[in-house]
Amino acid sequence: MSIWNYVVTAHKPTNVTHSCVGNFTAPQELNLIVAKCTRIEIHLLTPQGLQPMLDVPIYGRIATLELFRPHGEAQDFLFIATERYKFCVLQWDAETSELITRAMGDVSDRIGRPTDNGQIGIIDPDCRLIGLHLYDGLFKVIPFDNKGQLKEAFNIRLEELQVLDIKFLYGCSKPTIVVLYQDNKDARHVKTYEVALKDKDFVEGPWTQNNLDNGADLLIPVPPPLCGVLIIGEETIVYCSANAFKAIPIRPSITKAYGRVDADGSRYLLGDHAGLLHLLVITHEKEKVTGLKIELLGETSIASTISYLDNAVVYIGSSYGDSQLIKLNLQPDAKGSYVEVLERYVNLGPIVDFCVVDLERQGQGQVVTCSGAYKDGSLRIVRNGIGINEQASVELQGIKGMWSLRSSTDDPFDTFLVVSFISETRILAMNLEDELEETEIEGFCSQAQTLFCHDAVYNQLVQVTSSSVRLVSSTTREMRYEWHAPQGYSLNVATANATQVLLATGGGHLVYLEIGDGTLTEVKHEQLEYEISCLDINPIGDNPISSQLAAVGMWTDISVRIFSLPDLNLITKESLGGEIIPRSVLLCAFEGISYLLCALGDGHLLNFLLNMSTGELTDRKKVSLGTQPITLRTFSSKNTTHVFAASDRPTVIYSSNKKLLYSNVNLKEVSHMCPFNSAAFPDSLAIAKEGELTIGTIDDIQKLHIRSIPLGEHARRICHQEQSRTFAICSLKNQSNAEESEMHFIRLLDDQTFDFISTYPLDTFEYGCSILSCSFSDDTNVITVLGLRMFYPKKMSQPRILVFIVEDGKLQLIVEKETKGAVYSLNAFNGKLLAAINQKIQLYKWMLRDDGTRELQSECGHHGHILALFVQTRGDFIVLHEEGAIEERARDYNANWMSAVEILDDDIYLGVIASLPHEQYVFLEKLQTNLRKVIKGVGGLNHEQWRSFNNEKKTVDAKNFLDGDLIESFLDLNRIRMDEISKAMGVSVEELCKRVEELTRLH
């Protein structure tokens, strides 16, 4: 890795940590606001479900998120505090659809010990103050004045040092907090304090409650009329107020999240560590609490946050599994569950380990992650680019073009696949057995190369060869009309739609024909000054079968021109610059925006916005897709049109949020593609590649593809073994009722089906810390090595290293070696085994004993590290990442050209670190600096401060790392802002776009 780096997230954070519901975007609109680490998402509740409105990057990791309604306001404000002690209050301005900052600030203290149990940020229900517990022994108050403005913050000494939770009580004349804490004898109590704003101090509150459940961890304040607080423990739930105390026992569980159902606070949803969802009810007679009731509703993902939305629909946000939208039914289903999952939202986190493999052997690395935790543990196969799922394939050399045709105009499916070769044309069709077989369209010329084919009106087909244009009946397959090229001219380029044909002959002649019932009429002929290289008349205007514009690419002056149809008037001429001729032009429309795409012979692609009424081309952008000529074709998938760019690096061009995106297709080289939507293979593509014709379906069009393999247990380490085509994982399973609640396993999985094929249970109190597949010198076997650690060192013997071979799909233990500490990391090193054992690095030799068995023999070691956690080797070098000295745990795998993958500190981002040449680094750093001036931090938060390095001891500016997320946001800017940056940089917008787009193609 070089010292000049570009860091970009390949996948936005998906781990949901907070959520809240309120009227944020308008007084009548109900919104769900979700925090995912460094981003918030604003959703709107609609009859169709949750409608995502905005994804808001926050320059900081979100620690608390609260909606509140200041006095006199018609809608809610959003309070966000970040882990690095910044906070902001945001308001939605509906007129401009912008987030505006009402207040912000820094709430850090120069001295103080950060809390162990997380930061607490709460808002008084009567909006008198914001309370923060950020450092042990301190409670920070930000008071509101009577106009709802925030005033200078101050600290109050809080006697309780081990605070577990703090909430504001409802219905108190003075702002009152309730504190759940643990004393120095590990007993847990609650205490109330009134906040005396004038004296800046606490006054003893109305009540206390001592000696609660030892697992009490969560407070739920109850709104009026009942008021008081619920104290959620592991074995009991208690309701407490100044004049009432009610308790019920519960089945042992750790409650992770709650959501209030009713405005009067009589019902709550509780989510526990096993993903069980309970309903807690406070029974009451008028305002007098009479008791508590709890009922199991069913199972969800392990919740980190629960938000009741509307009409019995609930959002379950999860850090350990996929987040969910659920409905609470009045009647249980067959399994007795009242929970119905309506939607699932992917969460990759927490990623604790991953490996990079090439499962499909296409030269495209895939990342297999150990994701999720506990019962929501899973493997996720994350693949960059779009996959083609091969359905059928035949060997066919020398394909020059392909088109699909229907047997009648209103047939929804394609029947014929026309495949053109240098001196012949062959027709393939689906037979009754749904097999592709060769057939004939009698009216077609089969002894020549086809230049273009298309379905036409009146059940006709059009075929263009170098000498003529034929019109053939699609039902009788007989020729109905033939138009011949003028004497001495051959047709070089052709295009057509259902009613029109546009041809180019040598000498720059452009000929326009219209298709009738059994006739072709030459409507217009025009001679241009140079030869024509490519044409398109794809109808993207109001008329679906005819185009009013024609796009023409030219040799010699290297231009692309727009002509009007039918009169062939030149409307626009755009010089492309350079010396590379356009090879393919395409008129297309995405999300209601019309574009002209123009592919050059060197793998570059230009795109322009096309004004359909004036023919004007604007907003030129250039990207590099490959190095070879590109052929552009449209295709549909799930009722949306996309463009396939066939080249040495096939790419799908699509649009998301009105922005063109480019996604790699996981194929090496594609010379031609055409959509082939047959009854047997609906929504398929015919693809010509490397002497082969393939029919396949295409994945959903998006950048990253994630496949989920639920394990029902928590995978912690993974390795892949190419030879046996297996994965080995170290996993743990929580037994709900057993005495020993954790069981640890080594499991072998088939790398195609992901089925468990062999399991090796570990001893009690023993778990797998590291796993590796490697081979040793002088042994041909590939071996799986496992490093173990004991988590109850007193009870059992030594930690050890186990060596397995995979034989007949089974894990066979062949050697074990005791070690003097936990084996945190294992690496293959020059045919030997390198192990990080506590503070020591140990090298083992693979020895052959006299009796033919093997053993691991210690060869040498290196001491003096704090705790060796990760070791990477390359060649003869060993890089060691130590705990304590580590700034960033980066693991650099050269997965596929240029791209590398890393885990950042909290294991919840999936990202890319790419090394940059110094020149590019300097250029991009300048761009980043300029972008900081134009793109403002939401809530007034500062980008530079956020990206600075920080630990307990120091904070310094980020060096040698660029934030790709900020740099790539250049492409989201409007033209005016792009121009601003272009001016400041002294670089054209086109060049900036091109350089940034190239970076987006890294991931």
Added chain:
Amino acid sequence: MGSMLGDFPSFDPHNFSQLRPSDPSNPSKMTPATYRPTHNRTLPPPDQVITTEAKNILVRNIYQRAEEKLRLKRAATEHPIPEHGSKQLRASTSH
């Protein structure tokens, strides 16, 4: 159980009325547009940039107590107690 589950709050009866459960193997792929503010109101009004008061708790307490004493003293001088009991008492202790 039925009575516990019934009657869930409804703010707008139309919300979710047309939502059908999706294929559980197919996660939701709706991605909202990313917000890139370029306006100037990302900065709060100047008086709403909040900091913590510089005075530490101990110093604040000392001042508060001193002020409190002063207030009591003033209160005492402004509304002298007719019997002058405290004064006599203090005088007697000062011996």
